[in-house]
Amino acid sequence: MKKQVFTTGIIFVLILAILAGCSGNNGGNKNAGTPGNTGGSASGGSKEKVEIAVWLTPQWKGVLDATEENADYDSFFKHAADKFAKQYDKYDVKVNVQVVAGDQRDELLNVNLSGGTPPDVFFESVFAMGDYAHRGALLPLTDIVDDEARADIAQGYWDNVTFGDDVYFYPFAHNPGTLAYNADMFKAAGLENMIGGETEIKTWTLDQYEQILEGLKNMPKDQFSNAYPMALYGLNNQGDTWNLAYLRMFGNSFFDENGSIVLDDEKGVKAAEWLKKIYDAGYTNPGAESVSSNDANAMFQNQQLGISFTNAVLFNNAKADMAAGKAPKFDIRLANIPSEGGDPLTFTYVVGASAFKTGDAKREEAAKDFIRYFSTDTDFVKSSKNSVPVRSSVAEQYKSEYPFFAAYDANAAYMFAFTGNVPGYSELRQVLFPELQALYIGEKTPAQAVKDYQAKGNEVIAKARENSSLK
Amino acid sequence: MQQVKAKKQRESFDVLSNIIVIFFAVLNLFPLYWLFTSSLKNSSDVVKMPPDWWPQTFTFSNYVEVFNSQPALRWTLNSLYVAGLSTVLLVITSSMAAYAFSKLRFKGRNVLFVIFVSSLMVPKEVMIVPLFRIAQDFGLVNNLHGMIWPNVATAFGVFLLKGFFDSAPDALREAARIDGAGEVRTFLQIMLPIVKPGIGALFILNFVQVWNDYLWQLVIGQDKEMKTLMVGIATLMQDLNPNFAYKMAGATVAAIPMLIIFLLFQQYFTRGLSIGAVKE
Numbered sequence: 001m002k003k004q005v006f007t008t009g010i011i012f013v014l015i016l017a018i019l020a021g022c023s024g025n026n027g028g029n030k031n032a033g034t035p036g037n038t039g040g041s042a043s044g045g046s047k048e049k050v051e052i053a054v055w056l057t058p059q060w061k062g063v064l065d066a067t068e069e070n071a072d073y074d075s076f077f078k079h080a081a082d083k084f085a086k087q088y089d090k091y092d093v094k095v096n097v098q099v100v101a102g103d104q105r106d107e108l109l110n111v112n113l114s115g116g117t118p119p120d121v122f123f124e125s126v127f128a129m130g131d132y133a134h135r136g137a138l139l140p141l142t143d144i145v146d147d148e149a150r151a152d153i154a155q156g157y158w159d160n161v162t163f164g165d166d167v168y169f170y171p172f173a174h175n176p177g178t179l180a181y182n183a184d185m186f187k188a189a190g191l192e193n194m195i196g197g198e199t200e201i202k203t204w205t206l207d208q209y210e211q212i213l214e215g216l217k218n219m220p221k222d223q224f225s226n227a228y229p230m231a232l233y234g235l236n237n238q239g240d241t242w243n244l245a246y247l248r249m250f251g252n253s254f255f256d257e258n259g260s261i262v263l264d265d266e267k268g269v270k271a272a273e274w275l276k277k278i279y280d281a282g283y284t285n286p287g288a289e290s291v292s293s294n295d296a297n298a299m300f301q302n303q304q305l306g307i308s309f310t311n312a313v314l315f316n317n318a319k320a321d322m323a324a325g326k327a328p329k330f331d332i333r334l335a336n337i338p339s340e341g342g343d344p345l346t347f348t349y350v351v352g353a354s355a356f357k358t359g360d361a362k363r364e365e366a367a368k369d370f371i372r373y374f375s376t377d378t379d380f381v382k383s384s385k386n387s388v389p390v391r392s393s394v395a396e397q398y399k400s401e402y403p404f405f406a407a408y409d410a411n412a413a414y415m416f417a418f419t420g421n422v423p424g425y426s427e428l429r430q431v432l433f434p435e436l437q438a439l440y441i442g443e444k445t446p447a448q449a450v451k452d453y454q455a456k457g458n459e460v461i462a463k464a465r466e467n468s469s470l471k
Numbered sequence: 472m473q474q475v476k477a478k479k480q481r482e483s484f485d486v487l488s489n490i491i492v493i494f495f496a497v498l499n500l501f502p503l504y505w506l507f508t509s510s511l512k513n514s515s516d517v518v519k520m521p522p523d524w525w526p527q528t529f530t531f532s533n534y535v536e537v538f539n540s541q542p543a544l545r546w547t548l549n550s551l552y553v554a555g556l557s558t559v560l561l562v563i564t565s566s567m568a569a570y571a572f573s574k575l576r577f578k579g580r581n582v583l584f585v586i587f588v589s590s591l592m593v594p595k596e597v598m599i600v601p602l603f604r605i606a607q608d609f610g611l612v613n614n615l616h617g618m619i620w621p622n623v624a625t626a627f628g629v630f631l632l633k634g635f636f637d638s639a640p641d642a643l644r645e646a647a648r649i650d651g652a653g654e655v656r657t658f659l660q661i662m663l664p665i666v667k668p669g670i671g672a673l674f675i676l677n678f679v680q681v682w683n684d685y686l687w688q689l690v691i692g693q694d695k696e697m698k699t700l701m702v703g704i705a706t707l708m709q710d711l712n713p714n715f716a717y718k719m720a721g722a723t724v725a726a727i728p729m730l731i732i733f734l735l736f737q738q739y740f741t742r743g744l745s746i747g748a749v750k751e
Contacts, residue, residue: 101709111690114600301713302518327713
C-alpha cells in the first residue's frame with residue numbers, strides 16, 4: 001500500500017512535470033526579452049533586428065491612468081513599446097517589458113550585472129538607482145536631452161538626475177512624499193479642528209500631532225474598533241524615506257557638508273527617542289519591526305490606521321482602489337510630516353528611465369532612443385499626471401483637474417534632499433532598518449541605535465566613495 | 472498500592488503531556504487555519520474586530536482573482552516541473568555516487584569524499600553569481616532547465632545515501648558478484664532496494680528544498696511566465712493591493728501543494744529528519 005502511494009505520487013509529479021515542461025520550454029527557450037539573451041541579430045528584412053529589455057518597479061497602473069480596463073503596471077510601457085517599434089526607423093526593434101518587485105530589484109540587478117546581462121532600460125525612482133551611476137553601470141543620457149526638455153523641466157529635477165557632469169536618468173515625474181490621514185477617523189475622534197481642506201496638504205505642529213495621536217488612540221471603538229493612530233514599520237528598506245524624515249523631526253541635518261552621516265547628536269537621539277516613545281505608548285501599530293511599508297499601506301486603506309505614509313502615486317492608487325470598490329471608502333487627505341521647529345518636512349522622488357551599459361552598441365542606441373521617445377512624446381508624458389509631472393507644460397495642462405499639483409508646488413519650500421547625494425545610498429538603506437528593529441524591540445537604546453547607524457552608515461559611504469567611478 | 476499510585480501518576484503525566492502537545496499543535500496549526508479561512512473572506516472581514524473565527528460568508532473570488540490576474544497555474548506547473556525533475560535526477564546521480572563512495576574501493580576515495588562533502592559548508596548564495604554566469608553561457612537563463620541543472624548533483628544527497636549504503640552488508644554485494652552479477656546489476660537489483668527508505672527521504676527533502684529555493688529561481692525565471700510558484704507569490708505579496716484576503720489566497724495557493732506532498736510522503740519526511748538521530 002505504502003509502495004503504491006509512493007509510486008503513484010512520483011508518477012503524478014512526473015506527469016505534471018512533463019506537462020509543465022513541454023509548455024514551459026516554449027517560454028523558456030524564447031531568447032527574447034531576457035537581458036542576457038537579447039542583442040542585435042542579423043535579419044532577413046530591410047531593418048536589423050534588435051531586442052531590448054525594459055524593467056520597471058510598480059509605479060502607476062494603466063497607460064494614462066488606472067481607470068482603463070485591465071490597467072496594470074506594465075500597460076504604459078507595453079503600449080509605448082508597441083508604438084515605438086512601429087515608428088522606429090533604425091532597427092526592427094522588439095521591447096520586452098518586465099515588472100520587478102521593489103524588494104527584488106537590487107538582487108536581480110546585481111546578479112545580472114555580475115553576469116554581464118543587465119536590462120537595457122530601468123524605470124525607477126532615481127534615489128534607488130543612483131548607486132548604479134556611481135558604479136559606472138549606466139550610460140550617460142546627456143546627449144538625448146534637448147533644449148526643449150531643458151526648458152520644460154525645472155533645473156531642480158535636472159540636478160537630481162545629474163551625477164558628475166552627466167544626466168543619467170531622464171526625469172519623467174516626481175512623487176512628493178507626505179502623510180495621508182483618514183478624516184473620517186479624525187471626526188470620530190473629535191479632531192475636526194485638525195482636519196485640513198480637501199486639496200490641502202495640512203501642516204501640524206509637533207504638539208498638535210501628538211494631540212492627534214492621543215485623540216486617535218482614545219477614539220470611541222464603536223466605529224473603528226481595530227484602528228491604531230499612526231503607521232510605523234521597519235521590516236525592510238521599503239518606504240524608509242519616511243523613517244529618515246522622522247529622524248529629522250527635531251532638527252538634525254542628517255548629513256554634513258562632506259556627505260557623512262551626523263545623526264548621532266542630541267537632536268538625532270531625541271528623534272529616535274520620540275519614535276520609541278510613541279511606539280511604546282501604543283500610538284502606532286504594534287510589531288513595527290515586522291511590519292513592512294506595504295503592510296502599513298494596506299492597513300491604512302483598510303482603515304486600521306489613522307495616519308500613514310503616502311506619495312502622489314500611492315495617494316492616487318488609494319483613491320482609485322476606493323472608487324473601484326477594492327478598498328473601503330473614506331475621506332482621505334494629505335498632511336506634512338511635522339517637526340519640532342514648526343516647518344514641516346517633505347521630500348520627493350524623481351522618477352525616470354536609465355540605460356544600462358550592455359556592451360552592445362545597437363541595443364544601447366535603441367535603449368536610449370526608446371527612453372527619449374516616451375520621455376518626450378507629448379501623449380506619453382501626460383501619464384506623469386499619475387504622480388506629479390516634472391514638465392511644466394503637463395502640470396499646466398492638468399492643473400485644474402488635479403488641484404494637488406499646486407499644493408505640492410507650494411510645499412516644495414519644505415523639501416529636504418534625503419539621499420544627501422552620497423554614494424552607496426542603496427547599501428546605506430540596508431543599514432537603517434535593522435537599527436530601527438533593534439530600537440523597537442528594545443534590543444538597543446535610542447542613543448545606541450543612532451550611534452550604530454551612524455558608524456555603519458559612514459563606513460558604507462566611505463567604501464562607496466572609494467569605489468565610485470564619478471570622482 | 473504503590474503500583475496503583477505509580478500508574479495514576481503516569482496517567483496524570485500522560486494527560487498533562489497530551490494537553491501540552493495539543494496546545495502546541497493548535498498553536499502551530501492556527502496560522503494555517505487563519506490563512507485558509509481568511510482567504511475565503513471579504514477583505515473587510517479579514518481585519519474585522521472582534522474577528523470572525525469562522526467566515527460568515529464564503530467567497531472564492533480571491534482565488535479567482537489570483538488565477539485570473541496572475542499566471543498562478545503556470546507557476547504551479549513550473550514549480551512541479553522544476554522540483555519533480557530535479558529531484559528525480561538528483562536521486563539517480565546521488566545514489567550512484569553514494570554507492571561508489573560506499574562500496575567501491577579506489578585510490579583517494581576518502582579524500583575525494585571529504586572534498587565532496589566539504590562543499591556542504593559553502594552557502595549557495597556565495598555561488599549565485601558564478602552559477603548565473605554558467606547558466607548564461609549555456610543559455611539557461613529564463614528557462615526552467617536553468618533552475619533544474621544546478622540541483623541535480625548535490626553533496627547532501629550523496630552524504631545522506633552513503634550512510635544507507637554503508638549500513639547495507641558487504642556480504643550481499645559479494646554474494647551477488649559470486650553469483651555472476653555485474654556491478655550495474657548488483658547496484659540496481661541488490662543494493663538499491665535496500666536503501667529505498669533513504670531514497671524516499673532524499674526525494675522528499677530535496678523536493679521541499681527545490682520547491683522553496685527562492686533566490687536562484689528569482690534570478691533565473693525572469694519573465695512572468697517563467698516564475699515558479701514561490702517567486703510568483705512573493706511578487707504578488709509586493710503588489711500594492713489593499714485586499715488582504717487576496718494575498719491570503721495567494722499564500723494558500725503556495726502552501727497547498729507542499730501540504731499535499733507532505734501528507735502523501737509524511738513517513739519519508741519524518742524519517743529523513745530523524746536520520747542520524749539513532750545509532751544502530
